[in-house]
Amino acid sequence: MKIGVVVDNEFDHDHRVQKEIRMLQQEGHSISVLCFDFKKTYKTYPNLNVKRIRIPKKVRDLLVLLNTNFNFYELLWQKHIAQFIKENNLDALHVHDLYLSKAANKSIQQSTRAIPLTLDLHENYPAAINSYEWAIKGWRKYVVQPKKWYQKEGEYLGYADNLIVLSDSFKDDLIKRFPFLKSENIFVHPNMPDFESYQDFEKTDYSVDFESDLPTLFYFGVVAKRRGVLDILPWIIELMEEGTKFHTLIIGPTDKADKAQFQSFINHPILKDYITYTPWSDVNYLPAYLKKITIGLAPFQVNAQHDSGVANKLFQYMYGEIPILATKCKAQQQLIEDSECGLLYDTKTEFKSAVKQLIESESLRKQLGVNGKQKLLELYQDKADRQFLKIYQ
Template identity: 75%
Template sequence: MKIGVVVDNEFDHDHRVQKEIRLLQKEGHTIFVLCFDFKKDYRSYTDIKVSRIKIHRKIRDLFVLLSTNFGFYETLWKKHISKFITDNNLDTVHAHDLYLAKAARTGIQKSNRDITLTLDLHENYPAAINSYQWAIKGWRKHVVQPEKWYQKEGEYLSYADNLVVLSNSFKQDLMDRFPFLKSKSIYVHPNMPDFESFKTFEKNEFSVDFNSEGLTLFYFGVVAQRRGIIDILPWIIELLEEGNLFHTLIIGPVDKADKNEFNSYINHSVLKDHLTYIPWADVKYLPAYLKKIAIGLAPFQVNAQHDSGVANKLFQYMYGKIPILATKCKAQQELIENSECGLLYDSKEEFKSCLKQLIESPSLRQTLGENGKKKLLELYQNNADKEFLKIYAKEKTKN
């Protein structure tokens, strides 16, 4: 089949989308991608036709800011999606994220082609936008009005013929809230890393070293209040002041709204000598980092957004046989309990107690880490990350 993938970013560094495309290509499908061009140099692809919408990033950001109440963003996408379908004679469209659903459906209608739409939900978008500092603080909250997305959610889901979601719990939540959704049209695709890519990454060594005394805690991903990493820094300071010996490594960009608070912690008189912060590292170096650390952190704030799926960092920790210390977000709690690959907490006292257990017991860390790798391999063997391929196997038999 000719599958058109629509994603509102630059595509090149979207690991979930890239992995899905590789899986689809292995099934014999031909892939076309529609994404943005922010006037940068991008890699070329020999096996994918990539069409890029040239736009200044600030213009795009303005359209996003206004998108709740004004149709500029949807009109832009509708126009380009329709042309994308026609130019490439597409058999189906696979659009990413809730807010592209209406534009994708109307783009299909404008193209005058009777083709299906699969909507790939990377997150619980209404809950997510209501947690973003840029959307809920100051004058922006009056323009963005993020709470309106709770009312728009059902309408936008109805535009899709098939949904791809992050977890079984999110699938059930959607069906409970929107009875028109049917189980047979919702497919679970967890954020598991591309196993073959990770095996090739094993040979890479990281270029930035970090000094650590004792064992090392690790957080990999966006640094933001909503991700919980800032919440636990004062608790880490307390543990250090109590004489516990460990280092913390944090890799990832910091949300603009949280930079000042984060910087105040990493420059703290106690923490600064026991923490290394690296703003960015290519995922190809991640297996090398995993070999150097002892405990993986997943401190996400418990809310509907984080309940919707398991962040890819948990699967990455499991790949590296790293025990996980995490909050009790629904999907990640289910994974950790079923795998017996980590410890869970929902208070400062529980966090400190769990971390001390992990620091003091190498055997516990080893057991939890080995359990995690075993479970991850089972998930791959059971094709847990390939269920969405059934969408196109089904489509192929109809054509």
């Protein structure tokens, strides 16, 4: 089949989308991609047709800001998707994220090609936008009006023929809230890493300059209040004040709204000599970092957004045989309990107790790590990340 993939980012660093495309190509499908060009230089893909919409990033961000109440963003996408369908003579359309479904549906009608639409949900978007600081603070909340997306969700889901979601729990939640959705048209695709790529990374000498003689707590991903990082840093300081010795390594960009608070923690007189922060590192280096750390952190705030799926970092920790310390978000709690690969916490007291337990018991860490890797291998063996391919068979 000729499948068109639409994503409202630059595509080059969207590992979930790239993995899906590789899997579709392995099935023999021909893939074309429509994405943004923020006036940068991008690499070429010899086996992939990538069409980019050239637009200043600030203009795109403004259109997103207005997207709840004005259709400028949808009209932009509708125009380009319709053209994309015709130019590539597509047999199917695969768009990413809830807010693109209406534009995609109208584009199909405009193109006069009766092709199926698959909507790939990377998150519970209404819950997500209601947790973003840029959308809920100051004057922006009156423009964005994020709560309206709870009302729009059903309509936008209804435009798609098939849905892809992150977890069984999110699938069950959608069917419960929207009875018109059919189970057989919803496919679970967890955020599992590309196993073959990780093995290739390990064969290459990707060295990292991080070293510590102390046990190391590790967080890999966006640093933001909603991700729980700012919740646990005061607890980490308390643990150090109480005499527990360890290092903290954090890698990932910081949300603009949270930079000042995060920086104040980094500069804390007790923490500053026992924390390493790197704003960005290519995922190629992740296996090398995993060999140098002790505990993988997944401190996400418990809410409907984080309940919808398991973040890819948990699977990355499992790949590296690293014990996980995580909050009780529904999907990640189920994964950790089923695989016995980590410890869960609700409160500061439980967090501090779990950190001490993991630091003090090497045998516990090893067993949890082994359990996690075994569960991950079972998921690959069961082809848990290949179910969505049935859409195109």
